[in-house]
Amino acid sequence: MKTILYFTGILSLFFLFSCADKTNENALNKDASLPDVLLDKVSGLQVINSSINNKKHTTSLLYGNQKTVERLKSNELKLKKGEKLVWITWHQKSDPNWIGAIIPGKLLSLEILEFVGEKEGFNYQKFEGNKMELQKDTLGNAHRIKQLLNQKKANVPQL
Numbered sequence: 001m002k003t004i005l006y007f008t009g010i011l012s013l014f015f016l017f018s019c020a021d022k023t024n025e026n027a028l029n030k031d032a033s034l035p036d037v038l039l040d041k042v043s044g045l046q047v048i049n050s051s052i053n054n055k056k057h058t059t060s061l062l063y064g065n066q067k068t069v070e071r072l073k074s075n076e077l078k079l080k081k082g083e084k085l086v087w088i089t090w091h092q093k094s095d096p097n098w099i100g101a102i103i104p105g106k107l108l109s110l111e112i113l114e115f116v117g118e119k120e121g122f123n124y125q126k127f128e129g130n131k132m133e134l135q136k137d138t139l140g141n142a143h144r145i146k147q148l149l150n151q152k153k154a155n156v157p158q159l
Contacts, residue, residue: 032090032104035132041112042086048072049154052092059104060089062151072153079115085148087111107132113148 034042045063052059063086064072071080093105110132114123124145126135 029103029105031093031106034088034107034110038110038127038132041110042088045084045086047154048085049151057092058089058108059092059102060087062087062148069153079149081115081117083115085113085151087113087148111144111148113145 042063045065046069047061048064048069049062050060051062065082065084067080068083068085071078071083088110089108090104091106091108092102095101095103108128110127112123112125112127115121116123122145124141126141126144127133128135
């Protein structure tokens with residue numbers, strides 16, 4: 001009888017101490033979140049494409065407004081006034097909740113490309129750094145604009 005009580009007591013203590021509060025502070029990936037200041041620049045946009053660069057260990061998403069998505073769906077080459085593309089790049093990190101999974105980590109950059117019109121051309125902005133500050137260096141912007149415009153819409157099944 002003592003043996004049964006002894007094992008019941010140990011088993012009860014085991015279950016008591018194995019219970020833990022499972023409120024996981026890592027459930028929300030705060031590293032990958034956009035700063036509040038930049039949230040209005042991406043609101044209402046749709047994901048157009050995604051990219052993973054294994055050499056640089058980065059993950060990127062290309063967003064566009066409704067005008068851009070419609071143009072890409074119709075395979076039209078001519079840009080329409082008011083089109084907007086946003087390219088967001090994160091550094092990759094291991095997922096603490098799933099072994100072997102990789103998720104976006106620290107936000108690296110946010111690029112915004114807007115087509116103002118035929119005469120005005122493009123409005124290009126790039127935010128970088130820990131504070132996501134607007135970069136004033138315009139060297140290489142033409143090349144980057146060309147790269148953004150050459151992105152294709154990802155083929156996804158329609159629901």
